[in-house]
Amino acid sequence: MSSSTSSPSAQPGRPRILTGDTPTGRLHVGHWVGSIENRVRLQDSYECYFLIANVHAFTTRADRPDDIRRDVLEIVKDWLAAGIDPERSTLVLQSEVPAIAELTWFFAMQLPFNRVMRNPTLKHEIETKGLGDKYSFGFPLYAVGQCADILAFRPALVPVGEDQVAHLEMCREVARRFNHVYCDVDPALDDEAHVTAGGLFPIPAPLVGRVGRLVGTDGVHKMSKSLNNAIFLSDSAKEIKKKVGALYTGRQSMTDPGDITSSLFQYVRAFIKDPARVQALEERYSRGDNIGDGHIKAEVTAAIDELLGPMRARRAEYDRPGGDDLVLDILREHAARANAVAEETLYLAKQKMKMDIGRRTLGL
Ligand code: ATP
Numbered sequence: 001m002s003s004s005t006s007s008p009s010a011q012p013g014r015p016r017i018l019t020g021d022t023p024t025g026r027l028h029v030g031h032w033v034g035s036i037e038n039r040v041r042l043q044d045s046y047e048c049y050f051l052i053a054n055v056h057a058f059t060t061r062a063d064r065p066d067d068i069r070r071d072v073l074e075i076v077k078d079w080l081a082a083g084i085d086p087e088r089s090t091l092v093l094q095s096e097v098p099a100i101a102e103l104t105w106f107f108a109m110q111l112p113f114n115r116v117m118r119n120p121t122l123k124h125e126i127e128t129k130g131l132g133d134k135y136s137f138g139f140p141l142y143a144v145g146q147c148a149d150i151l152a153f154r155p156a157l158v159p160v161g162e163d164q165v166a167h168l169e170m171c172r173e174v175a176r177r178f179n180h181v182y183c184d185v186d187p188a189l190d191d192e193a194h195v196t197a198g199g200l201f202p203i204p205a206p207l208v209g210r211v212g213r214l215v216g217t218d219g220v221h222k223m224s225k226s227l228n229n230a231i232f233l234s235d236s237a238k239e240i241k242k243k244v245g246a247l248y249t250g251r252q253s254m255t256d257p258g259d260i261t262s263s264l265f266q267y268v269r270a271f272i273k274d275p276a277r278v279q280a281l282e283e284r285y286s287r288g289d290n291i292g293d294g295h296i297k298a299e300v301t302a303a304i305d306e307l308l309g310p311m312r313a314r315r316a317e318y319d320r321p322g323g324d325d326l327v328l329d330i331l332r333e334h335a336a337r338a339n340a341v342a343e344e345t346l347y348l349a350k351q352k353m354k355m356d357i358g359r360r361t362l363g364l
């Protein structure tokens with residue numbers, strides 16, 4: 001590893017984006033509408049860093065290292081398939097960036113323990129993932145670690161789904177507090193003015209996607225890779241048809257007024273591109289105007305299949321023998337780019353915290 005490699009995507013003046021995913025399964029269409037669509041779109045106007053949180057995956061699956069390694073490869077393939085371009089964006093494997101682990105320690109001291117434990121996203125995850133009171137010490141620590149994932153890259157913007165906004169709020173608090181305590185920034189100052197006032201960290205803003213919380217095929221929980229309720233980006237046409245076909249609407253006949261707040265209709269709005277068609281379907285369905293669930297499901301299936309078709313084609317390149325090696329090569333090369341930025345942040349943070357004794361160089 002070298003800390004001196006600069007990012008080819010680094011252009012002076014371009015603001016940064018940092019966001020990421022945990023390798024706890026494959027990516028699904030909820031990720032697309034919540035965050036990935038924005039990432040793909042913004043690659044030209046921002047300097048983009050996309051992080052794969054493989055260390056955080058151990059917080060709930062410490063006994064499954066093989067699964068985590070497989071899911072790292074799967075998710076990177078999903079990214080590439082979705083249109084994340086390794087020439088323009090930097091793909092960051094969390095475990096290869098030591099500055100993140102070090103900043104996690106520093107930031108853990110900026111947050112009251114109870115503030116972390118009250119975080120609504122964390123509480124909700126403990127509930128829905130059935131973690132009870134047996135979760136590891138590292139599990140709540142991941143929320144602090146996520147502040148370090150983000151702030152290590154000093155981004156302006158973080159594209160996330162709705163469930164991550166509470167985590168991001170904590171990260172914003174950490175940035176404000178660090179800037180106040182160690183950089184003498186007035187705590188009453190507007191977020192936008194922190195850097196010009198001498199703060200090390202910009203206060204990163206969330207960018208929630210077009211659908212902030214896509215419901216899963218169970219019709220109850222958020223679509224989630226660990227809850228067995230997802231339509232994956234890598235699903236075949238047949239799998240999509242089966243999953244959409246099994247959505248429960250409770251409707252008895254084509255002339256019953258239908259519920260357009262159902263998961264089926266969330267998918268209509270999320271995936272059928274033509275707004276006039278969406279409106280027509282909503283109107284006919286809610287009136288019970290001789291339109292069956294089967295028809296709606298077929299249109300939704302076709303729309304999702306149209307979205308995923310090009311992704312399948314791009315993914316085929318990495319699903320061939322040797323595809324895993326291509327992915328590992330990208331991650332290795334990009335680790336150097338990521339470290340160039342994160343090491344600089346760590347060095348600046350240490351200076352502000354009166355810890356530095358000169359800048360280190362990462363090496364073998
Ligand atoms: P897990 O079940 O392991 O928590 P997940 O499906 O929630 O997995 P994450 O890796 O936690 O996926 O989330 C990655 C990004 O995708 C986050 O920004 C998150 O807010 C967003 N996201 C996840 N699920 C959805 C969804 N159903 N709708 C919209 N955005 C989502």
Ligand code: MG
Nearest residue numbers: 022163224225
């Ligand atoms: Mg999640």
